[in-house]
Amino acid sequence: MRTGGTPGGVVDGRYTLLRPLGRGGMGVVWEALDTRLNRQVAVKELLFRGAVDPDTQAQWVRRARREAEAIARIDHEHVVAVHDVIEAEGQVWIVMEQVDPHSLADLLREHDRLPPLNVARIGLEVLRGLRAVHAAAVLHRDVKPHNILFRRDGRAVLMDFGIATFEGAAQVTRRHETVGTPQYLAPELASPWTDGPREATPAADLWSLGVTLFEAVEGRAPFRGPTPVEVLHAVRHADLPPMRHAGPLRPLIEGLLVKDPESRTGAARAEQLLQHVAQETPLQPLPLPRPARAGDGRNDTDGGREAGATTEVHLERTPVPSPLPAAPDAPRPPAASRRRRALLRAAAGAAGLALLAAAGWYGVERLREEAGPRLSSSPTWQAARDRGYLLVGVKEDQPGLSRLVDPATGEYEGFDVDLARAVAERLGFEEVRFETVNTKSREYRLTSGQVDLIVASYSITEERKKEVDFAGPYYLAGQDFLVREDADGIDGVEDLAGRQVCTVERSTPADRLEDEYPRMKRQLRVSYGVCVDELLAGTVDAVTTDDVILAGYRAAHPDRLRLLGAPFAIEHYGVGLHKGEPALKAAVCEAIREQIDSGAWKRSYDRHLKPLAPAELSDSRPPELRECPRP
Structure with a gap:
């Protein structure tokens, strides 16, 4: 009887090898028949003995053994299942469940890029598998x-644990070996060995997931280069390229691709965001790539797609009903139509959710009936009422204004958060839920119906008022500069000429900096938190945005950072609303007035903002509500 390694060979007297499904850096994956249970399986075999030197072969055997041990520890629907492990005569065979051999990489080669909502579904399933792996x-x-x-049912499965590691695992990689695929490797693992040992953490896997999501929606990897060394350099130092097609996935991808692992979006928050996006629209089927033909090279899963790649391919002939639409580039319906559909979906899915307290919303209706249009005329309010809670977009990294306190429970705190809760109560909602938004995504998240309103240091500008409406302003801030405490020679704004000043792209402070101080060298990032990290690290000389935001960061590092105390412009913070809903705007304006008149505004200010930098904030008095004319 023939043994393993050729078609018709038998492994352990039980698994008959039928045909190779693919070859990767460490072995061959076979389609096989389990003759004892009469089922098809996949069998992974190391490269043939004699092809490499004995030391390398022994290293690969240890790595294959560790792969089997790693997968065997996990039982999850989105992680490949291991049925058996056979080790004999210096060879390891891993017997796994058989899934479709076409990978997400194959889909990307076939379709170039995929729609964000479908990528969100795939990413959500992979993340759930990854969380089980980490657990x-x-x-x-x-x-x-x-x-x-x-x-077969289209569910995504995480494969290939050949270089996985776990507590108690023996080290089987060489000291100077790059472990992983360069363009998916996290920056903290891409540093030269001369910088010290590289410790993998769950945050590194989340970075790799972020790169995967970026590639899936944009059709290209974010960090590239002609050689592995140049790819690793880009991973460590290059800015994240702008995204044109990510849509609602943009904030999540930006959060996963923060270079500092301590500041990277965590798994729990990433799952919340992916779940929100994935549930926005029903998914439609997309045909998988055409079947591979003999000799066409498509069994090589890497397909030359990246420099310095590692890896293998996988399993099964039965076509999978993929969850991807056949026309990813089809034009999207107008924003108003998308929003109406989102509102209808929210209303249709509301069964079983807690309804609003009847007396609360009835009282609001009576108030609005006397002053103008009834609140029930607002599609946003009506959808939120049917849903059972109000969705408010806030920032998660601005001490004093809005900060995510507990990612597991979604608890936020701050001046903006207090106002958002007061608005929700005034609108008749007993429950308010918060969604993290960033500067670049605010208009999109609001106009696409992903949030009902936004309270997120949202400056009122004439340009923004073309897309959204505002109630307020509820706070006035001044743009200032944050520098290091030990920055010699920086005592005033004039000292920043020719220096690196960090701010957030597509923000009002970024535009104003370019207009007011063209001699400063702008460095644009995805969030002010990233700017502050770079300021602390010494890679930029200053950070500029609103003084109240900078004061919060200064309070977190009182011995290392200082404000210049020279505000040069005024920002008017407003509550962002959908356009064309006068009843909702009027109700929000009433909520802001009530906060001010009752003294709640001052109490919230004293609690959250005054302790940060009482002598430096531009104004502690409520502003005139210019966007809220009295009826």
Whole structure:
């Protein structure tokens, strides 16, 4: 009887090898028949003995054994299942469930890029599998499109744990070996060995997931280069390229691709965001890539897609009903139509949710009936009422204004958060839920119906008023500069000429900096938190935005940072609303007035903002509500 390694060979007297499904950096994956249970399986075999030197072969055997141990620790629907492990005569065979051999990488080669909502569904399933991996104290270390496959029902499955590591695992990689695929490797793992040992953490796997999501929606990897060394340099130092097609996934991808692992979006928050996006629209089927033909090279899962790649391919002939639409580039319906559809979906899915307290919203209706249009004429308010709670967009990283306190429970605190709760109560809602938004995504998240309103240091400008409406302003801030306490020679604004000043792209402070101080060298980032990290690290000389935001960061690092105390412009913070809903705007304006008149505004200011920098904030008095004319 023939043994393993050739078609017709038998492994352990039980698994008959039928045909190779693919070859990767460490072995061959076979389609096989389990003759004892009469079921098809996949069998992974190391490269043939004699092809490499004995030391390398022994290293690969240890790595294959560790892969089997790693997967065997996990039992999850989105992680490939291991049925058996056979080790004999210096060879390891891993017997796995058989899934479709076409990977997410194959889909991207076929379709170039995929719609964000479908990528969100795939990403959500992969993340859930990844969280199960981490819960088992295992790190995958090679998350990428090639290692994401699909079951018959279209569910995504995380594969290939060949370089995984877990607590108690023996070290089987060489000191100077790059472990993983360069363009998916996290920056903290892409540093030269001369910088010290590189410790993998769950945050590194989340970075790799972020790169995968970016590639799936944009059709290209974010960090590239002609050689692996240049790819790793880009991973460590290059800014994240702008995204044109990410849509509602943009904030999540930006959060996962923060270079500092301590500031990177965590798994719990990432799952919340992916779940929100994935549930926005029903998914439609998309045909998988055409079947591979003999000799066309498509069994090589890496397909030359990236420099310095590692990896393998996988499993099964039965076509999978993929969750991807056949026309990813089809034009989207107008914003108003999308919003109406989102509102209808929210209303249709409201069964079983807690309704608003009848007396609360009835009282609001009576108030609005006397002053103008009834609040029930607002599609946003009506959809939120049917849903059972109000969705408010806030920032998560601005001490004093709005800060995510507990990612697991979604608890926020701050001056903006207090106002948002007061608005929700005034609108008749007993429950308010918060969604993190960033500067670049605010208009999109609001106009696409993903949030009902926004309270997120949202400056009222004439340009923004073309897309959204505002109630307020509820606070006045002045733009200032934050510098390091030990920055010699920076005592005033004039000292920043020719220096690196960091702010957020597509923000009012960024535009004003370019107009007011063209001699400063702008460095644009995705969030002010990233700017402050770079200021602390010494890679930029200053950060500029509203003084109240900077005061919060200064309060977090009182011995290392200082404000210049020279505000040069005034920002008017308003509550962002959908256009064309006068009843909702009037009700929000009434809520802001009530906060001010009752003294709640001053109490919230004293609690959250005054302790930050009482002598430096531009104004502690409520502003005139210019966007809220009295009826």
